[in-house]
């Protein structure tokens with residue numbers, strides 16, 4: 001099903017969608033764009049290259065309580081948190097959709113699946129938006145992402161100067177378009193096409209990289225690569241494919257809640273054990289872990305590199321230590337044929 005709406009009518013559509021449940025979209029928030037719930041007067045920025053933080057927190061929130069507990073004598077009462085109402089995510093770029101697919105393999109590809117993640121995925125209708133611009137840090141093309149298409153979306157949307165086109169890809173997507181009623185018109189068959197945006201070419205050699213890295217755990221390149229890292233963890237927080245979390249209890253013996261929150265392998269305490277031993281005591285081990293997880297360990301299990309080339313770690317790292325630097329330092333650079 002293909003539908004179209006004039007660009008100036010989009011606020012009406014957003015108001016309508018937000019009446020059905022929380023509507024998250026890229027909202028200009030001071031100098032940055034963040035996925036936030038729609039509100040009257042919000043400055044929606046559909047032309048932004050990328051949100052500062054990826055929309056992964058729609059499925060894996062920064063922190064969430066997943067159980068309340070109460071103890072009385074020998075009685076223990078545990079109350080799981082019920083899933084929230086259906087959500088619409090509007091304007092997710094293809095790289096971030098690809099990242100969600102990589103997270104699906106972790107959270108849904110196990111038995112049993114992660115219940116909270118699964119509920120959020122099922123409860124969310126994702127409207128993907130093709131990219132109208134790329135900056136010098138976008139290199140999604142290296143990972144097979146097409147900035148003009150997101151195969152995993154419920155609806156694929158394209159924005160032009162005067163209109164927005166929607167194409168449903170799933171039943172959930174078609175239901176949302178149907179439900180918008182007269183706000184959307186049937187799109188003509190010859191709908192507009194967008195000029196492909198040009199993404200960066202860092203000349204990366206990714207084929208065989210995971211296999212080659214097996215022999216490079218003790219490579220001297222790591223001794224140089226890690227040195228500038230501040231251990232701030234920004235790279236892991238903005239990255240759409242980082243998914244490590246911590247689980248803690250908050251409360252006391254009689255009553256409290258169990259929650260989880262994002263954690264970062266770049267922090268010293270991340271692997272500290274109860275007895276005080278830490279298998280990754282220095283930044284070198286932590287930097288190596290972050291990059292090997294994406295470039296070797298994840299591909300060994302899922303046959304794909306856990307990076308989508310969104311460029312966020314390139315934009316955000318205060319010392320320019322990013323995944324492109326790591327790939328190049330470890331020999332993943334193409335040798336040009338003469």
Ligand code: SF4
Pocket residue numbers: 228229230231232233234235236266316317318319320321322
């Ligand atoms: S690589 Fe950069 S962003 Fe990541 S922890 Fe180190 S300094 Fe921070």
Ligand code: SF4
Pocket residue numbers: 235238239240241242294306307308309310311312313314323
């Ligand atoms: S490693 Fe960097 S470029 Fe790759 S997905 Fe994460 S933030 Fe984006």
